[in-house]
Amino acid sequence: MGCGPGLYARKLSDTGYDVTGIDFSRRSIAYAREHDRKTKYIYQNYLEMEYNEAFDAILLIYCDYGALIPEERKTLLSKIHRALKPNGLFIFDVFTERTHNGKSDHTYWSWNENGGFWSGKPHLSLEAEYYYQEHMAKVKKAVVVTDNTIDEYLFWDTVFSRQTLLDEVAPSGLKLHSIYDDVCGSPYSGEADTLCLVLKK
Ligand SMILES: C[S@@+](CC[C@H](N)C(=O)[O-])C[C@H]1O[C@@H](n2cnc3c(N)ncnc32)[C@H](O)[C@@H]1O
Incomplete structure (x- = not known):
């Protein structure tokens, strides 16, 4: 979600995953389609997506979660919960208080x-x-x-601390699977500028 010009989507497709990229920037989607024929790119507001148990994993990268207002974050988590298959993963990052x-x-x-x-x-x-x-x-x-x-x-x-983020996501029904300092999977130290959560349905 928020795939932009498809930098990550393309890498994932090249690795062999079956990838869908969603973004509401027309130009980013046009660029992504032009440079990557494997990924299915969709021009859409992800707050309005309607998927049911469609994905094994959903990624929201580059701290976009914190750019949404609280009501939108709630909507997003419920859409993600619905869009994930059972045991599916939601991987995302946020900026920390630091x-x-x-x-x-x-x-x-x-x-x-x-x-x-x-x-x-x-x-x-x-x-x-x-x-x-x-x-x-x-x-x-x-x-x-x-x-x-x-x-x-x-x-x-x-921005979030580990606790404020865990408190916020708890009502969504998604459970904590693992936690990292960043989306590259650096071990969690609690001292980084970002925090990456992996939640499981
Ligand atoms: C900071 S960029 C990150 C792009 C990409 N994830 C990356 O890390 O290279 C945020 C992207 O999210 C998209 N975006 C923001 N809000 C969105 C929404 N509600 N629906 C769809 N796309 C959205 C923007 O158009 C932009 O491409």
Whole structure:
């Protein structure tokens, strides 16, 4: 889920797995289809997917879980529970509290003559980060100005401790299978910037 341009989906397909990739970025799905004929790519919002016991495993990689609001995370977990076969695995990662340590509200700006992250055109970006430590959340706000547009973006991001994440996923019915520092399977130390859970149906 959230396969983007198919970087992982393609590797998994090449390894011999039967892979479906879902993303709601039209351009990413178009790119993925062009570069990987084996994977079945679907242009869809994964919060609206309707699968029933269809998959042995579901992956959500690069801390996308924490970019969702609590209601969406609940919806997602219930959709995943339904989409997994019995004993199926859900593998995902989140950023930990460590990534917020020592951070406080701040603003910054940049002029990007040759385009950049926010736009391919020359643009001015005015950015701000606000930390809500009691909610373990942060919002990044960007106002991006080009010669004929002004766009505003808000990125919410929730970080988790092992306990807050386990408490949150418990009602979904998915059970803890294993825990790692990252999706590469580094042993769990509790001291990394990410945390990867493998949950089992
Ligand atoms: C940070 S990128 C990660 C891409 C890929 N997993 C990787 O690690 O290379 C997040 C991806 O999730 C997709 N995405 C975010 N919310 C989504 C949703 N509700 N439904 C489908 N795709 C979504 C975005 O379009 C984007 O491609």
